[in-house]
Amino acid sequence: MQMEIKLLSGALGAEIKGINLKDTSEKNFKKINDLLLEHKVIFFRDQLINAEEHIALAEKFGPLETHAYVRGLEKHPEIVRIIKAEDEQNQWGENWHSDVSYNAKPTKAVILKSIKIPPVGGDTCFSNMELAWETLDEDIKEKIKGKTAIHSSLGAEFFLDNYKKMQGNKKKNYDEYSNEHPIVRTHPETGKQILFVNWTYTKKIVGLDKKESDEILKKIFEHQARLELTCRFTWTENTVCIWDNRSVIHFAIADFYPGRGLGYERVMDRIAIEGDQPN
Numbered sequence: 001m002q003m004e005i006k007l008l009s010g011a012l013g014a015e016i017k018g019i020n021l022k023d024t025s026e027k028n029f030k031k032i033n034d035l036l037l038e039h040k041v042i043f044f045r046d047q048l049i050n051a052e053e054h055i056a057l058a059e060k061f062g063p064l065e066t067h068a069y070v071r072g073l074e075k076h077p078e079i080v081r082i083i084k085a086e087d088e089q090n091q092w093g094e095n096w097h098s099d100v101s102y103n104a105k106p107t108k109a110v111i112l113k114s115i116k117i118p119p120v121g122g123d124t125c126f127s128n129m130e131l132a133w134e135t136l137d138e139d140i141k142e143k144i145k146g147k148t149a150i151h152s153s154l155g156a157e158f159f160l161d162n163y164k165k166m167q168g169n170k171k172k173n174y175d176e177y178s179n180e181h182p183i184v185r186t187h188p189e190t191g192k193q194i195l196f197v198n199w200t201y202t203k204k205i206v207g208l209d210k211k212e213s214d215e216i217l218k219k220i221f222e223h224q225a226r227l228e229l230t231c232r233f234t235w236t237e238n239t240v241c242i243w244d245n246r247s248v249i250h251f252a253i254a255d256f257y258p259g260r261g262l263g264y265e266r267v268m269d270r271i272a273i274e275g276d277q278p279n
């Protein structure tokens, strides 16, 4: 089958047809990785891959990551099942973020497979952080040049206590993790500059007082969320999404309102690949 690429917006994202994700040959992997580097987030509908095939695909990108707070599946600990229950509105990732940016080595890429998708709601948005850097106001660029920022996790409460069906690691881990990263990082594969801060985890610009840091970060977060930097994807079941967690931020829209008769279950299987130290 001929490969087809349908762009999701002018900013980033593509839906790909004609690639079989069960094929983990070097040739097929190179095709997938090239598509990922070009489009930053790619989607493949109707991929009937099982857990082992999901893991095999992820392992092509590098060693797999264990989540600090959340327990993986019993038989496949590499897979975190993200479950939003029917009677709750909260769901994981419902604000702009880059996964685990508070880690010393934040996630390289994530492979998410949709298991159960509601008839309405639950889209995911992505924003292109290479484009965000290119289009950032010059005065702000000047102020953050060469600077680093502190990224901190929100503790297990944020991850687990708000999400009834998610399970924590063996002992409930309430530690908060914090690390300092350059505000502008260089993509290790493309050499491109990327704006590497995000609304959920970036707390402070090092070397600035809190007021100035808060003001600049607020402007950056507003810039990152500009719709012309984004794409939005409406899921169907058995879709596989791969995002480059170094060069995008994302936002899972929690537009579920049980009180308005829109209380649906949404289930995703997530595998994350270890990243490197941003520089």
Ligand code: SIN
Pocket: 082, 092, 093, 094, 099, 123, 124, 250, 251, 252, 268
């Ligand atoms: C996440 O934020 O990691 C999950 C995204 C989604 O469920 O759409």
